[in-house]
Amino acid sequence: MAFKHVNKGVKRVDAYEKVTGKAKFGADLEFADQLYAKVLRTEYPHARIINIETAEAEKMPGVRGVFTAADIKNNLFGVIVEDQQVLAADRVVLAGDGVAMVAAESEAEAAAALEKIKVEYEELEGIYELDEARKKDSLKIHPEKDDNQVIHHPLRKGDVEKGFAQADIILEREYSTQLIEHSYLEPEAVVVVPEDENHLVSIYGSIQNPYATRAAVATVLRAELAEVRVIQNHIGGSFGGKDEVVSAMAARAAVMALATKRPVKMVNSREESFTESYKRHPYQLKYKVGATKEGKLTAMEIEAAADSGAYACQTPFVTWRSVVQATGPYELDHVKTDTYGYYTNNPYTGAMRGYGSPQIIFAQESLMDELAEELGMSPVELRKKNIYRQDSITASGQKLSGHTVSLEEVMDKAMQAIDYQAKREKYSLAQPDDKKRGIGLSISFRGCSLGAEAVDAAASLIQINKDGSVAVYSGLAENGQGLKTIFSQIAAEVLGITLNEIDYMEVDTTFTPDSGSTVASRATLIGGNSIKNAAEKLRDRILDFAAQKFELAKDKLKLEAGFLYDQASNRLALFSDLTAEMINNGILLSAYGWYKGPPISWDEEKGCGNPYFTYVYGCQIAEVEVDTGTGELTVLNMAAAHDVGRAINPKNVKGQIYGGVMMGLGYSIMEEVEVEAGQIKGKNFHDYMIPTIKDMPDIEAVIVENPDPDGPFGAKSIGEPTLELASAAIANAVAHASGKRIRSLPLNLERVLIGRALSKGGCK
Amino acid sequence: MVEYQLLRATSLVEALEILAEKDNVECLAGGTDLLVDLHKQDSKFDQIDYVLDISSLKELKGINLGDKKAVIGSLTTHADLIESEEIQQKLPFIAEAAKSIGSTQIRNRATIGGNLVNAAACADSFSPLIALEAEVVLASRNGERKLSVRDFVKAPYKTALKKDELLKEIVFELPQGKYYSSYQKIGRRKALSISRISLTLLGEVKVDKVFKIQVVSGAATPSPVPFAEVNSYLLNKKLADIDPVEAGRLAAEEMVEITGERWSTPYKRPALAKLVERAVDDFLKEAANSG
CATH class of the missing domain: 3.30.365.10 (Aldehyde oxidase/xanthine dehydrogenase, molybdopterin binding domain)
Structure with missing residues (x-):
């Protein structure tokens, strides 16, 4: 099969804006009346919070609000298990848990105010070794749970005793791996705009999984999903790392934005990123x-x-x-x-x-x-x-x-x-x-x-304009891996147009359908199929129209490089003329694509x-x-x-x-x-x-x-x-x-x- | 928050005036240590009132290698050292040490004077200069004084520099006769790597004997020092009688005597022994080749 766009090393569609520095990242965004916020993080890996004194911080210059867990409607969130606090209420469980936050006119003023917050702790014994955490009588980090076990997955096939009996040689070995950091180039950044265009909050930033962030923020604010809008920006690397930590950041900024009625910007320094971001499991x-x-x-x-x-x-x-x-x-x-x-x-x-x-x-x-x-x-x-x-x-x-x-x-x-x-x-x-x-x-x-982790489906939306230009939306996100380019290639291949007719749109949860998270190396496979599905629907619609117009069988027509051809490769029409005519005839030239993975079981x-x-x-x-x-x-x-x-x-x-x-x-x-x-x-x-x-x-x-x-x-x-x-x-x-x-x-x-x-x- | 006033000196005289008249001044040369520490809000800056930018002082720049005497201005960057043909020909181990520092960006900014004044235990500039028995020229409004590089550094991050003094330049006698050198370094990666261990060997040979020798540690000891035992083992020895492994063993023992058993000793003992063995081996091979 000869391809026009697919299977070719075409230039990334986002290369120009990135190499010229025009691309806007989370920390580049500025809104009128924007406040800056910073978080006070504990140094104790395990401690009871006796008292948080914020009065002095509130009086500091430029401060527009000091917040603790008491100011948060629903303090618990989590994608799989809701055990993570937006701000620690009674107890900190890791060194880096946020205990308070400040929104101020400038970042420096927010930082200065943090130093005035006094937190009284009672240090608790902690667990730092797996062996200790596994012991039956060890202290429980989440007292409401039976023990420290998060999960156990067994797998059994055959009978290992029998299998080892058949062996001439048996080897037993122990291995270990370490904790590592994602080391994305761009530390976490979000801006939350309150009461924006009929939404409770709009969230911009360095967000790997806009739908997961939307869900977390809606949970924390006790808002409906439709009230929370997440718009992804260019992202300076993620590697799986800008999910829960960014959701927490967005939830914090959203709480402050609603309380102050002003946009709130938060940008982590590298040290803050190391302190609070999650890492790879040892x-x-x-x-x-x-x-x-x-x-x-x-x-x-x-x-x-x-x-x-x-x-x-x-x-x-x-x-x-x-x-x-x-x-x-x-x-x-x-x-x-x-x-x-x-x-x-x-x-x-x-x-x-x-x-x-x-x-x-x-x-x-x-x-x-x-x-x-x-x-x-x-x-x-x-x-x-x-x-x-x-x-x-x-x-x-x-x-x-x-x-x-x-x-x-x-x-x-x-x-x-x-x-x-x-x-x-x-x-x-x-x-x-x-x-x-x-x-x-x-x-x-x-x-x-x-x-078998979750429902495995994705959606996309393709809109063809009167002039033949095409807008592509997907619910999956460009995280630097090249998704925009790959999806554009697939759309161009199916629609028979050139790549530069395609405008690839950022994820915006208001317009793009929830497609789950951009994880598990699934975007090309699942998302690509949904793009193909949307493009095929539109191609069929165009060819149906053309077949009628030129009185030719549909399967004798093809779209290629922006033209309609017949079987003998005669050019019959420009793609843009066809689409203009269709739209003038009241034919819908937008389509959602959907793809759900084949059945699986566990x-x-x-x-x-x-x-x-x-x-x-x-x-x-x-x-x-x-x-x-x-x-x-x-x-x-x-x-x-x-x-x-x-x-x-x-x-x-x-x-x-x-x-x-x-x-x-x-x-x-x-x-x-x-x-x-x-x-x-x-x-x-x-x-x-x-x-x-x-x-x-x-x-x-x-x-x-x-x-x-x-x-x-x-x-x-x-x-x-x-x-x-x-x-x-x-x-x-x-x-x-x-x-x-x-x-x-x-x-x-x-x-x-x-x-x-x-x-x-x-x-x- | 560390707060300070930034001053810029346009001449050495002006800089020395400022140092004499004001207290709590930190000098800014390349900035590759100072700016990082300021960013970290290091508590050592709690008392500073001024940062004095000396980076444009022409008097502190330039490499001048005569027949016998050498002068290296304290604002000479590591990139300057690497690019200097004279250094490459006459003192290749200095170029080697400079190449192993940081990255291109850091080598373009960081100065040899800054490396000495900061005096980290792992600073890569010390061992080549101590091997050369170099001296620092310390200038103040009242005049200049000289001090050997070895005596200049007192402890990690502590030097003999007085508050009104600037490190002006580094001076030393160029080695004469047949001399051979080796610079060795171990880091955790191939660039932008802080030395785990580094060392310089500089030796002169007369006929078939070691006439002069300096094996100097870097990073292995809290402050860079010559390995006295190794040097006395090698000095005046016939080349044919030298056992590089023995030299390595002596160096490792001496290191542990200086540092005591530390967390890093189980690694550093064999690694240092190997580096010294290699340096001595290089020295013997080069001497044999040029016969």
């Missing part, structure tokens, strides 16, 4: 695997525990993805998996690109290399003996059919791209110098979109079913150099092969791969939010290490295309799979190079040299 993982001496896996038993911090946030769903994918893409008759989330008084954890997969893949793909070594087998051979193939049955009992199971293909293509075999052999020879090289790989399968008690309707497959390979004298680790090259179904925009797919590999590299070798007794140490990028351009390896990005019957033009997912594989590939390469297996992330200087981490103190 996991403790126990794996037990059995295999025959021929390398066939017989059983796997897994326990994964996640630190949820003080709030449930996304933990129930993050750990659900973990339970589905915990074995990795390997055929197993006997599986017993349990994933858990626990409350602690640590910073809370939520959605971050990968969403419960990077942790388990680090463990399970490290484990496969450890098993291969025990068996005296190559890592590739062991994997190929066990990987999912067409019609394989997964751990949850799902038959992988209806789409191409391409694990072997992604493995082979990644290996070819980086010359894996030759390097593996070369680096397996003795290396006399301190600097030793190694190469390692990891593979994954990943369920596309939400799966039995929460047994942990079985068809949790996702399709999957993507990926393989990443890392070539590293380990300085065995100093612990320095250099990632020299990486290959990343990902089956995306079909690349709507191959350049954009490669961009996603490069970015995901880099984020994965940071997760693997340097990033860690250090927390000591609930306190974050180091709240800016001079303490928190993320990779620089000099740490970036050469990356061979390989796009594998096996069009999916359920994807728009066959397209599936790419955003998250790119980030989940690097850590295991790098750890495996380090083990290959140095002979040392590191089972905890990150693989920093200390772990690489002496095998364990030391508490960092930086330079000072």
Whole structure:
């Protein structure tokens, strides 16, 4: 099939305004009579609030209002579990909980007033370790709950005892992963305008999920959804991070905007962002695997525990993805998996690109290399003996059919791209110098979109104007991933128009239909289908009209590059003339598109079913150099092969791969939010290490295309799979190079040299 | 809130007048430490009343390497050091140290004088200058005095600079004869990285013996110091008799003697030993090559 717009690396539709600096971000917005607000956050990870004294702050210059939990109609919100407070009422449960806020004429005046608020606390004992949180008799962080368990997902297949009895070798290993920050370039920002154009409040800002923010604000204000309007701005990165934390910020600003009857702007500094934003879950993982001496896996038993911090946030769903994918893409008759989330008084954890997969893949793909070594087998051979193939049955009992199971293909293509075999052999020879090289790989399968988490549907709206120009609206959001461009390409492809006829509109909850959150690498797949659906409705309407007008059968006509053609490629009309005529004839040239994913199923008690309707497959390979004298680790090259179904925009797919590999590299070798007794140490990028351009390896990005019957033009997912594989590939390469297996992330200087981490103190 | 008045000096004389007459003044050169600390509202600024911008003082700029004597103005940026052909040829380890600092943006602004006056334990400029036995020239309204770089730094973030003094320039004798150098650094990433450990080795060889040697720590000890044990082990030794591993071992022992067992010692002990071993190895190889 020859495409005109799809499957081509067209320029991003939002590139011009971004590279020229014209794009307006949340912090750029200014409204007449706007106030600025700041939040007083507690330093105590767990304390009772005895008293909050605001009188002095209220008298400070420029102050227009000082607020506490008492001023909030409904103080509790949360997407899955309503356990998060807008402002702490009686008790703070993490260092960074807001206790009061000030709206003032200037940011400096708001900050000065915060210093005058006196809060009296009674410090309480806290829980900072998962092991402590799990104890039966430990103190309860949310006293109204039975214990500190946020969630438990079991999965049972076959009989692991039987499976282990069949094994010639059984390996038991423990792994752990760390807390990390999203590190989006733009800290959180919102502006809330009260009583705006027939809405109670209008909310602008750096918002990943406008509908989730709308729901949270409506809950807090006890308002109807229609009274709350959310308009998304350009967003400077999110990676799953601008959901609950921005909803809380928007709710706070909304309370102040309504009380003061003036627009209220809030912009976090980087330090404030580090303090209050949720982060990636640290996991403790126990794996037990059995295999025959021929390398066939017989059983796997897994326990994964996640630190949820003080709030449930996304933990129930993050750990659900973990339970589905915990074995990795390997055929197993006997599986017993349990994933858990626990409350602690640590910073809370939520959605971050990968969403419960990077942790388990680090463990399970490290484990496969450890098993291969025990068996005296190559890592590739062991994997190929066990990987999912067409019609394989997964751990949850799902038959992988209806789409191409391409694990072997992604493995082979990644290996070819980086010359894996030759390097593996070369680096397996003795290396006399301190600097030793190694190469390692990891593979994954990943369920596309939400799966059994929630209703999986999206809507869009396309309006064709009289002059043939086209406005496209979607309920899913551009978060930097390239959604506007991809959706424009799909609309242009179906309507047979040029891309520059399309005006892509920002999400505005008043006009665009609720399509759920822009998460789970679902936008191209679910949202793309809804765009295609809307465009197809309009194309049919136009062709029906044209068929009548030109007295030709509809299937003898086609729209292409802004013209109507007949079968012999004669131009019959301009697209814009046709649409003008239709509108003059009173024909509606707007259409909603809707797409709901195919049926899925999940039995929460047994942990079985068809949790996702399709999957993507990926393989990443890392070539590293380990300085065995100093612990320095250099990632020299990486290959990343990902089956995306079909690349709507191959350049954009490669961009996603490069970015995901880099984020994965940071997760693997340097990033860690250090927390000591609930306190974050180091709240800016001079303490928190993320990779620089000099740490970036050469990356061979390989796009594998096996069009999916359920994807728009066959397209599936790419955003998250790119980030989940690097850590295991790098750890495996380090083990290959140095002979040392590191089972905890990150693989920093200390772990690489002496095998364990030391508490960092930086330079000072 | 830290509040201060910003003053700008247009000549060294004016700057020294201001320092003599006003109290509680912080000098602003490249600003890469000062502005960050001001942003953090560091409590050390609670007492300041003035920030004195000295960044345009021509008297403090320039690199001047004569046959024997060298003068480096305190406002010389790390980028200036890297780009200087004379530095690259005669003192490559200074260029290496400068290259390892921060990022392009930071190297374009940050000055060697600022790095010394800030005196972080991990400051990368100290070890090459101490190896050269360099001195700082401290100017005040009453005149100038010289102090060895080693004595200039008292403790982390503490120097011998008096409140009315400015660090004007750095002076040292250029090494003569056959000399070899090595600069080593370990950081947590490839750029914008604070040194975990760094060190400079500078040695002169006469015939087949070590005639002069300076192995100086950076970041490994609270203040940069020469490794006395390592230096005495190497000095006057025949090149053929030198065991780089032994030099490394001595350095690590000496470091622990200075710092005591700290949280970082289990890492720093083997890593420092390895860096010293490598520096000595480089030195021996270079000396052998130029025979």
